[in-house]
Amino acid sequence: MSLAAVLRRLATAAVTLFGVAVVVFVLLRVAPGDPIAMMIGPGASEADIAALRARYGLDQGLVTQFFIWLQGLIAGDLGTSISLRSDVLGLLGQRLPATLELAGAALVVALLVGGTIAILGTLARRSPGEAVVDGANGLLLAVPDFIWALAFVLVFAVFIPVFPLTGRMDPTIDMDFATRFFLLESLVRAEFAVFGNIVSHMTMPVLALALPLAAIVARVLKGALIEAMGQDYVLLARLKGKSELRLVLQEALRNALPATLALTGVQFTFLVGGTVIIERIFAYPGIGNMAIDAVINRDLPLIQGIVLAFGAMFIAINLAVDLAVAALNPRLRHG
Template identity: 75%
Template sequence: MIAVSILNRLIMAVVTLFGVALIVFVLLRVVPGDPIAMMISPGASPADIAALRAHYGLDASLTTQFGIWLKSVLIGDFGTSISLKRDVLSLLGERLPATLELAFAALVLAVLLGGAVAIVGTLARRTIFEPVIDSLNGLFLAVPDFVWALALVLVLGVLFPLFPLSGRIDPSIDVQFATPFYLVESLVTLRFGILADICAHMVMPVLALGLPLAAIIARVLKAALSEAMVQDYILLAKLKGMSDLRLVLQEALRNAVGPTIALTGVQFTFLIGGTVIVERIFAYPGIGNMAIDAVINRDLPLIQGLVLVFGAIFILVNLAVDLLVAAFNPRLAHG
């Protein structure tokens, strides 16, 4: 059953990506603005404009343009960036790892912090500390990631300059990486000085992305734990002499984690989308920062490639979440 479900989802993923590609392709060509006019010199002749338009395939009909572009994408050719004059696929390969490392670091922070707050809140239920924890969590939940980013810049970057304000690594560090996954590579190769510098550059963007997600996880998991704590099997375990902490960690948590994983996966896709603004604020060299520049420059091939990458990430995350939910729920795994 799981194999059939995965196959159906993969088929739907292909259909979804095709629909996303079609919609984005059409929208980019019907909105006002000419990318050729933005990149050519003011004194260019009509012949020069026509030649450049033909070079980028913008002189053909819309259906012909889409057919040519789709055929190229299927063989791994995403075109050439109009603004950066480089292959789109190579640009995505350079920038995507930075965004993935940032997003997964924020996810780890959110899961650990949100889970801890939910467990503490469950243990403190029916005490004076429960409304305090809920109120603080509600405050964190109400503040969006870009506001956290601006506040962190002001506090940890200006008032108390503890962490770098921009970039991914200190430019003065002369080091060659074999892969674009700087954090993972420096950890695997045991270059702890470089690892510390990379982590220092990631602290503020990770906090900005992770704190709102942590608040969501804390609220959902605490509600699920509170519901589980009044079930009969919990009361029976309590009669056997189990402490509240063991009841939460050993009995209630495994039954409450399923819905939390499902919501966390959905929110993680929004977190990846939130990297666009956060990366811009911290000048972090990921695909989110590059997406803003691509939109400003009307770089059609780059925008199309970025949208396809975001769409693929969202689909893969949702598929992974469904598998995790099934793994934590035996009824779904065998159903």
């Protein structure tokens, strides 16, 4: 993908993000409910209510409110959370790394599990083992992430309590983190006890997010591998005496990756969106859990900031996937 193409995509992304901001802003303002009424005490006077409206800019017209908010957005100010009384940008900076680590770990697990299932299914094609692999993959595909989450809570936190149920790590851990990426930082700093504790807290939510995506990866990759196994270059390699496993890994896999990677990128955006309910189930302190509280409290500035953060993530993921697919496919890279 050329530099001009990347710049065009970035320009399109900016326009898309602006459109998302406009739609969310308007929908939140026309939706029923008064955020000020939800945060003010029952004995407040009309003057108190008017002062709060003025503080959060809700006493202005809709167009004026939007341009005030847009001016702040350009300056890097997303406003102040009505329910948490804190800077929205600061809140996103605190919570977003937790969600990124959760989604990133789930993606890695999904690729490993899905890739393994696809390779096993390809090696077992036209044999009884293929039906077993396809059946297991169908089970993973049929069960949504929140059902997996509830099942894991029941089995591994209630019946056999081997994993912590809530939180990101034990509150007794005393470590001075330089960043909010606790998992990555503890690994880089070789704090393996802390790293293991964080992993134990992430295990159930990561698996709940990863298993449905793994089933999609397995299905797409297996189809691409079987198609590649019928190509002439694979037949030539087979005539040279290569084993089926080497044919799959060395010959077919690299040609099956681009299509799988493209679909995985699209599904990964749904995985990031799925963190909302998963974080709520496990009381995981990420942006998804905060989004539910923001909606319940009708915290307009915080909802707008969270939606923009999700929109920016989706656009960045899609752009990264396009670049990766172009890098793996010479016809797209030089086209």
